[in-house]
Amino acid sequence: MAHSRSAQIPLGPPIPHGGYDPLRHHTAPGVLAVEPTVGPAAADLLAAAAVVELIRPYHGVLVHGDMNGDLGIAVSGGAPRPDLTMVSVAAALEAAGRTVRVRDENAHxxxxxxxxxxxDLRMVKMQLATWRDDVRYVEQLRAAEPDVPVLMFGAVVTYLPGIDPGLAVRGDATRAVSDVLGSERLLVGAAYRLFPVDLYCDERGRPLLHLQASRGCDRTCRYCPYIRIHGRWSGRRLDELADDIRRLDDLGVHRIQFRDQDFPSDPGHAIEAAHVVAEASQNRMRWAVEGNLDRFTAPVLEALRTGGCDEIIIGIESTDPKVLRAARRRTLADLAERISAVVESGLNVRGLFIVGLPEDDWERLAATVRDALDLPLHAAHFSVYSPLPGESFGTRDTVRVEDIEPHVNFYRYPTCEAMTESEVRLAASLADRVFIAHRAGDPSWRELLAQITRAAAHSSTLRAARPAP
Ligand code: SF4
Structure with missing residues (x-):
């Protein structure tokens, strides 16, 4: 499709950092900041290459690559999603005059x-769930064509044992590549033309692409995978976002998942971004955003609704204050009222929960599931807490990348005293099934919830019978 309208967009003067405010790391205890860096040999190769091929391998498991702080999430079933890091790196390379080719084997x-x-050069996106296979894949590429150098990129690269650091891009690859090549404008929407856009869909099979209007978050939850590479909240240039929206409109894609960690962090920026999406797509775009519930003020909600947003995704994690406080997660006494206000403004709310945080147990989970059923959520998901490489929150030893089980997202050891790792996985699965059955009007939700309640009663009996320490 021609980009005639897009070509007329006047973009303002360039700013560094790939179109984002400068990276500012957190200094709070326990936040593992990772600097975006390009190894010395990798920097020379990037400078010399005219044609760069980006590859996302496939090893029998679908990975949503830009989620989980760019470490990726392995999913069973469903459609492929774009990897926004890879698309943004493509944009950074194009901004520096490189010809870019893409092989998204994960999507295929x-x-x-x-x-x-x-x-002239290959760059392979590495993922936490498949890192062992990804490393072998890179070794095979290097052996098969020794004249074509291969770089590794992706958040997991920082933690990989035995790799050549000179050929590695660490931390946020978008910033690292932008900084080393001096790429000042990232036309991410334009870069999507290089990718198999037709394959990327949401859970209902509708074409869906990922974009960002900001990065990072000012909060410091102990389990957060994002702030270690994106740091504090930083806004993106909105004229570049407008260009992205027009390019997606040209590609015939009218559904976006914004992959911002806290879209409404700066209410003024969020309101302007919502206006930009509506204007640039002539109100054709429908979109979802993620963010902190207490940041979705009435003016922000109004701008989102009129701008075409139809869903906000919020981390609730648990409704137990002790679990939240231990995780340095802000507690909201008026959680139900705030969610109701969002729903009354005309938007759906998807709640994300985590099972197995350090203070979690069966009773607290049972209470959280009952609360979730009562909240006006249109969808919910309960995931397993899996600490990341370098982390020690809830673990006996510092997590190594080898401690993550292959092809899944699970840390293989316990993360809370009250539940084993297999109990946590069972609990998360039961909680998901309770919610889905309840919302579908399937009466089996009562028996599924009873299983959680029985486990809670059993564990409380065991605790009572345990001798005092
Ligand atoms: S609010 Fe979300 S993005 Fe922000 S630190 Fe907590 S988990 Fe991370």
Whole structure:
């Protein structure tokens, strides 16, 4: 599709950092800040290459690559999602005058067609769930074509044992590559033309692409995978976002998941971003955002609704104050009122919960599930707490990348005293099934909830019978 309208967009003067405010790391205890860096040999190769091939491998498991702080989440079933980090790196390379080719094998669930002529340089996106296979894949590429160097990028690279640091891009690859090449404008929407856009869909099979209007978050939850590489909240240039929206409109894609960690962190920026999406798409775009519930003020909600947003996604994690306080998560005494206000403004609310945080137990989970059923959420998801490499929150030893089980997102050891790791996985699965059955009007939710309640009663009996320490 031609980009005639997009070509007329006047973009303002460039700013560094790939179009975002400068990266500011947190200094709170326990936040593991990772600097975006490019290894010395990698920097020379990036400077010399004219044609760069980006590859996201596939090893039998679908990975939503830009989630979980760019470490990726392995999913069973469903449609592929774009990897916004990879698309943004493509934009950073194009901004520096490189020709970019893309092989998104994860989206194809198998080999993607390769060009007849080899590139000057390959960059492989590495993922936490498949890092062992990804490392082997890079070794095979290097052995098969020794004249074509291969770099590794992705948040997991920082934690990989035995790799050549000179050929690694660490931390936030978008900033790292932008900084080393001096890429000042990231036309992410334009870069999507290089990707198999038709394959990226939401859970209902509708075409869906990822964008960002900001990065990072000013809060410091102990389990957060994002703030270690994105730091505090930083806004993106909105003229570049407008360009992205027009490009997606040109591609015929009218659904966006904003992958901001806290879209409404700066209410003025959020309101302007909502106006930009509506104007640039002539109100054709429908979109979802993630953010902290208490930041969705009435003016922000009004701008989102009129701008085409139809869903906000909020982290609730648990409704137990002790679990939240231990995780340095802000507690909201008026959680139900705030969610009701969002629903009354015309938006759906999806709640995200975590099972297995350090103070969690069966009783607290049972109470959280009952609360979730009572809240006006249109969807909910209960995930397993899995501490990340370098983390020690809820773990006996500092987590190593080897402690993550292959092809899933699970840390293999306990994370809370009251539940084993297999209990946590069972509990999260039961909680998901309770919510889905309840919302579908399927009476089996009562028996599923009873299983959680029985486990809670059993564990409380065991605790009472345990001798005092
Ligand atoms: S509010 Fe969300 S994005 Fe912000 S620190 Fe907590 S978990 Fe991370």
């Amino acid at each position: 669930a198998g080999p993607a067609p390769a060009a007849a002529r080899p590139p």
